[in-house]
Amino acid sequence: MIRETRIADPDAGPYDLTSGPDGALWLTMVHAGRIARLTSDGQLDSYQLAPASCGPSIIVEGPDGALWFTRNRDHRIGRITLDGETGSRPVPTPESGPFGLALGPDGALWFTEMNSDQIGRIAADGTITEFSLPVAHAFPAAITAGADEALWFALNQANAIGRITLDGQTTVYPLPTPSAAPVGICQGTDGDLWFAEIAAGQIGRISPDGLIEEFPLPDRDARPHAIIADPTAGGCWFTEWAVGRIGYITAAGRIDEYDLPTPSSEPHGLTIAPDGSLHVALETGGIARLERR
Numbered sequence: 001m002i003r004e005t006r007i008a009d010p011d012a013g014p015y016d017l018t019s020g021p022d023g024a025l026w027l028t029m030v031h032a033g034r035i036a037r038l039t040s041d042g043q044l045d046s047y048q049l050a051p052a053s054c055g056p057s058i059i060v061e062g063p064d065g066a067l068w069f070t071r072n073r074d075h076r077i078g079r080i081t082l083d084g085e086t087g088s089r090p091v092p093t094p095e096s097g098p099f100g101l102a103l104g105p106d107g108a109l110w111f112t113e114m115n116s117d118q119i120g121r122i123a124a125d126g127t128i129t130e131f132s133l134p135v136a137h138a139f140p141a142a143i144t145a146g147a148d149e150a151l152w153f154a155l156n157q158a159n160a161i162g163r164i165t166l167d168g169q170t171t172v173y174p175l176p177t178p179s180a181a182p183v184g185i186c187q188g189t190d191g192d193l194w195f196a197e198i199a200a201g202q203i204g205r206i207s208p209d210g211l212i213e214e215f216p217l218p219d220r221d222a223r224p225h226a227i228i229a230d231p232t233a234g235g236c237w238f239t240e241w242a243v244g245r246i247g248y249i250t251a252a253g254r255i256d257e258y259d260l261p262t263p264s265s266e267p268h269g270l271t272i273a274p275d276g277s278l279h280v281a282l283e284t285g286g287i288a289r290l291e292r293r
Helices: none
Strands: 003-008 015-021 027-028 035-040 046-048 055-063 067-071 076-080 086-090 098-105 109-113 118-122 128-132 140-145 151-155 161-163 170-174 182-187 191-195 202-208 210-218 224-229 234-240 245-249 255-259 267-272 278-282 285-289
Touching: 015 055, 027 067, 035 055, 046 191, 046 255, 055 098, 067 098, 067 255, 076 098, 076 109, 086 098, 086 234, 109 140, 118 140, 151 191, 161 182, 170 210, 182 202, 191 234, 202 224, 234 267
Parallel strands: 015 267, 098 140, 140 182, 182 224
Antiparallel strands: 003 285, 015 027, 015 278, 027 035, 035 046, 055 067, 067 076, 076 086, 098 109, 109 118, 118 128, 140 151, 151 161, 161 170, 182 191, 191 202, 202 210, 224 234, 234 245, 245 255, 267 278, 278 285
């Protein structure tokens, strides 16, 4: 069963969410420039960022127990503590457009720079290092830590999957389907990396040695966006942004889909809460919860 909770400000634009160390869900409100905290009993608190146009995008738990997030529109990396204290660091490259964010195996946070064809790394002390990609106009999107001690990321406009080692060495793997435009990527429980091809209507899988498989969705116009691994069931959950659905793909490639109560809800980020329930950020102003039994 899927339930939707609407928020008081439907124009705030919930975009991404993660389960924090306090057991609450933490959300980015991309249009309102806020970070929100949702408790298990439904209490929603929000924290205004400045400027409101900063565009908070992807949010993850950092190595210090705080929540970290990309500020795509004012080109900074943000941080918020569990009691709501906020701060940020500017990305050295102007107009870089940071978007994807992931905790690396080295304890640092790694991020993509959509506008500058770079991968960034921010250490615990706030020091930022940037690594140039070997392809131009690649538009790097989501990033995730792999099981091989490297970071993997989707190259949306280069139509490829990238891999970067901790010392900045990069490998690029072109996708078989032209103009597939990968966006979301995650480390699967099977040891492979799984990714969403938003323009091709497919879910892809790449092995650590670069072998790629693609699995078409029943609706090729569904525009899959974000994807996360399910550590319990072994497959991956993903959002279908254009059609208001969430999907699940097994390690064997079987796909199941679930309609959200509001078809035009524009689902983006998703996360699994400590109780095992799946939560989805709906950009039109809500949070969906899938009860799994």
